[in-house]
Amino acid sequence: MIGAGQRVSVQVPATSANLGPGFDCMGVSLSMWDxxxxxxxxxxxxxxxxxxxxxxxxxxxxxxxxxxxxxxxxVDLGHPHPDIGLELSARNHTPQSRGLGSSASAIVSGLCLAWGLARPGEPLDRDHLLTMATAIEGHPDNAAPAILGGAQVAWLQDGEVHHIGLDVHPAIRFRAYVPNRHVPTALARHVLPKMIPRSDAVHQVLASTLLVTALTSAPDRLLAATQDWIHQPYRRPLMPESGALIDRLRRAGVPAVISGAGPTVLALGTSEMLSGADEIEADGFLVLDLELAGGARLLAPEKRAGQEQPPFPQPREPLL
Structure with a gap:
């Protein structure tokens, strides 16, 4: 029975899906939290x-x-209480509608809070929550890293969600270039063609295969591994500034992609590789240096006596 006075807190990371060729099946969690x-x-x-x-x-x-x-x-966890009163307090760091998984973060937050109320003191069943989140989102590329942390390859097969965590090379860092504009995900999906050239599909398979190797053991291959043929070219007219920034970064040898549906640009590589971006013009973009992060953390129910929780960062000023 869920009664009055129960309190649950959750911390959920931002995420970046696709990483170029890993369209709808690959994503990473980033060290920016709601x-x-x-x-x-x-x-x-x-x-x-x-x-x-x-x-x-x-x-x-x-x-x-x-x-x-x-x-x-x-309801799904067996506690339908339509009249229960709720007080919700959110401190958000993840930019809204900019390709950093803000919708997935909200969905994962809601599901984790539901779990904390319905199963107080029990560790999160992350596979179950991933199934629930994917049923809402439609695909697990953002939900998987938000729940599980790290880099995840995730897919739907016969109605079941499967995932494989990647052991990302410890030298890889991430830099997000966040513009002061939105691109609705629905619009970004609407412009994608129903058919693509066979040659593009072949290049995409090669790049996505190489991406797994580059992320785990060969960061020097990230520039080739992050090339995309099936979604970024078609979305470019929706976010020309982001496309132009990617061109400048990649010409300087910096692996760069559209983060999720955009318009945020994500650069990824070793510190030496990212140093090539230091002189690249990025006017109109908020630049954030980030690292790979863990998954969602349900704080109040899982806290044990004598176990201190890390402090939450104070929210920065929101983007306009």
Whole structure:
């Protein structure tokens, strides 16, 4: 039974999907976190507080993605309480609608909070949560790294979600170039063609195969491994500034891709490789140096006596 006064907190990382040729099946978690807390109340209704990214745009009603997912998660976990009062507090660092997994972060946050309320004290069943998140998102490329952490290859087969974690080379770092504009994911998908040339498909298979090797053991191959043929060229008209930045970075030898559906640009490589980007013009982009991160952490229920939790970073000023 879920009663009043229960409190659960979760921390979920930003993610970057595709990494160039790993379209809809590969993603990484990045060291930028959203922190969400929910408290159950005796009074019915909903209170929402948001700081940081999305503070002035996200809804404050039941359509809020974390709340809607939390409610559905409780039903799926056998605790349908449609009238339970909730107080939600979010501190968001992940830019909204910019290709860094903000929707996946909200969905994973809601499901983890539902788990914490329905299964207090139990460790997260990450495979189960990944199945639930994929049913909502439609594909697991962002949800897998958000839940499991690190770099993940994830796919749907016969209605089941499968995943393989990659042991990323420890020298690889990440740099995100975040523009001050949005590109809706639905629009970015709408411009993709239904058919692609056979030669492009062959190049894509080669690059995606090479990408796994480059990420795990051969970072020097990342420039070739991050070349894409089936989604970035078609999305380029939606984000010309991002496309131009990728051109400048890659000409300087820096592996760079559109992060997810864009328009954020993600550069990845060793510190030496990323140093080639230091002199590249990036006006209009917020530049963030990031590292590979762990997966979602349910804090309150899993905290043990004498075990300190790391402090949460304060939210930076949101992008305009």
């Amino acid at each position: 922190h969400v807390t929910v408290t159950t109340r005796e009074q019915p209704g909903l209170l929402i507080q948001v700081a940081g990214e999305g503070h002035d745009t996200v809804p404050r009603d039941e359509s809020h993605l974390v709340v809607a997912t939390l409610r559905q998660g409780l």
